[in-house]
Amino acid sequence: xxxxxxxxxxxxxxxxxxxxxxxxxxxxxxxxxxxxxxxxxxxxxxxxxxxxxxxxxxxxxxxxxxxxxxxxxxxxxxxxxxxxxxxxxxxxxxxxxxxxxxxxxxxxxxxxxxxxxxxxxxxxxxxxxxxxxxxxxxxxxxxxxxxxxxxxxxxxxxxxxxxxxxxxxxxxxxxxxxxxxxxxxxxxxxxxxxxxxxxxxxxxxxxxxxxxxxxxxxxxxxxxxxxxxxxxxxxxxxxxxxxxxxxxxxxxxxxxxxxxxxxxxxxxxxxxxxxxxxxxxxxxxxxxxxxxxxxxxxxxxxxxxx
Numbered sequence: 001x002x003x004x005x006x007x008x009x010x011x012x013x014x015x016x017x018x019x020x021x022x023x024x025x026x027x028x029x030x031x032x033x034x035x036x037x038x039x040x041x042x043x044x045x046x047x048x049x050x051x052x053x054x055x056x057x058x059x060x061x062x063x064x065x066x067x068x069x070x071x072x073x074x075x076x077x078x079x080x081x082x083x084x085x086x087x088x089x090x091x092x093x094x095x096x097x098x099x100x101x102x103x104x105x106x107x108x109x110x111x112x113x114x115x116x117x118x119x120x121x122x123x124x125x126x127x128x129x130x131x132x133x134x135x136x137x138x139x140x141x142x143x144x145x146x147x148x149x150x151x152x153x154x155x156x157x158x159x160x161x162x163x164x165x166x167x168x169x170x171x172x173x174x175x176x177x178x179x180x181x182x183x184x185x186x187x188x189x190x191x192x193x194x195x196x197x198x199x200x201x202x203x204x205x206x207x208x209x210x211x212x213x214x215x216x217x218x219x220x221x222x223x224x225x226x227x228x229x230x231x232x233x234x235x236x237x238x239x240x241x242x243x244x245x246x247x248x249x250x251x252x253x254x255x256x257x258x259x260x261x262x263x264x265x266x267x268x269x270x271x272x273x274x275x276x277x278x279x280x281x282x283x284x285x286x287x288x289x290x291x292x293x294x295x296x297x298x299x300x301x302x303x304x305x306x
Contacts, residue, residue: 043109045120046140051100052131054170054279059094059103068094068103068132075127076107079120084110091146091286092153095238097278099171101302102135102285106146146286152215152293154231154284156302157244157276159251162224171303173244173280178226178251181219187250187257188217188228190264191243198267200243201236202275210267212236220298226251227298229284241281245274 049072057065061073069090076086091104109115115123121137128134158172161179168174178184191197191214198210216231228247230240246263249255255273263271282302287293 041111042142043111043114044106044140044142044144045109045117046104046106046138046144046146047120047124047134048136049100049103049105050133050135051103053094053097053099055131057096058098059090059092059100065096068100069105071128071132072105072124075124076109078127079115079123080110081113083112086110089146091150092235092283094281094283095241095278098281098283099279099302100283103283104146104150104286104288106140106144149288150286151290152231152233152287153235154229154287154293154296155235155240156282156284156298157228157230157240158280158282158301159226159228159244159248160224161226167303168225171279171282172225173248173277175248175252178248180251180253181221181226183253183257184226184228184247184251185219187247187255187260188219190257190261191217191230195264196267197236197239197264199263199269199272200239200246201269202238202242204269207236210236212239215293216297218297222301225301227301229298231293231296238275241276241278242272244276244280246272248276249273 049068051068053068055066056068059068061067061070069088073086073088076088077084080086086107086109088105088107094100094103117137117139121134124134124137159178160168160172160174161176164174194211194213196210197212198204201207201210204210212232212234214230214232216229218229220227220229228244230243246255246260250257250260263273284298284302285293285296
C-alpha cells in the first residue's frame with residue numbers, strides 16, 4: 001500500500017495557492033496496515049501541536065533518528081487499539097532541532113473505537129512525552145489535508161543579545177554584538193513580496209521552482225530578545241535559517257541593508273552567509289482561512305504559548 005504525505009518544508013502553503021501539488025509516495029509493507037471496510041465511515045481529524053524539537057530529528061519520519069511524526073503515529077496506534085497504523089499528514093517539515101508552536105496535522109481515523117475530538121486531545125496528551133503537546137483536536141470535513149489546504153504559515157527566529165541563561169541557550173542564537181536593530185528592520189523588508197529565493201535555500205537542484213511569496217517580515221524585540229518574524233505562503237528548505245544567517249551580518253554592522261538585498265537578487269547560494277542554528281527557529285502558526293494572519297505578529301517571545 002502506498003501513502004502520500006509532505007516531504008518538504010517548502011511545498012505546503014505555496015502549492016495550495018498555486019495548485020502545484022507535489023506529494024512524494026512512501027511505500028509501507030502491506031502487513032503493517034489493516035484495510036478498513038469500504039462501507040465503514042471514517043473520521044478526519046485535524047490536530048494542532050506544539051513541540052520542543054531539541055530531542056528530535058525533525059518532523060518527518062526518517063531512518064536515522066526519532067522524529068515527532070513517528071512518536072505521534074505510535075501513540076495513535078496505541079490509542080486506536082493497535083488495529084491500524086495511522087499515517088498523519090503534517091502541514092510542514094521542520095528540521096532537526098527546530099521547534100513548533102502551531103504545527104498542524106491531519107489524519108483519517110478508523111471507525112472503531114470511536115473517539116470524540118475532546119477525548120482525543122486528552123488521551124493523546126496522556127500518552128505523549130512532555131515535549132510534544134496536542135493543543136487542539138477537531139473533526140473536520142473529509143478530504144481535509146493539513147499540507148495542501150494551508151494558505152500561509154509563519155515562523156519566528158529568536159536571537160538573544162543579552163546574557164546566556166539555561167533557558168535562552170536552548171531556544172535562541174546568542175549574538176551579543178547584534179546592535180544595529182534599525183538596519184536590521186530595513187534589511188528584513190527586502191524579502192517581502194514574490195522573489196526567487198535560490199540564495200536562501202539548500203539543495204537547489206532538487207527544487208523545481210525557487211520562487212516564494214513573503215507576505216510580511218518584521219523585527220520585534222522583547223528586552224534582549226530579538227525576534228525575526230516571517231509570514232509567507234511557502235518556504236524553501238532551510239530558507240528561514242539561511243535568511244537569518246545573512247541578516248545577522250546586517251545586525252552586527254558587517255553588511256548594509258542594500259548589500260543584503262543584493263545577495264537576495266543574486267539568486268546564488270554561493271553568495272549566502274551562515275545558516276542560523278536550528279535551536280532559535282519556531283514554526284509559529286499555519287493558516288487555513290484568508291486574512292487569519294492579520295493579528296499574528298508576536299506579542300511575546302515564543303517561549304510563552306498563549
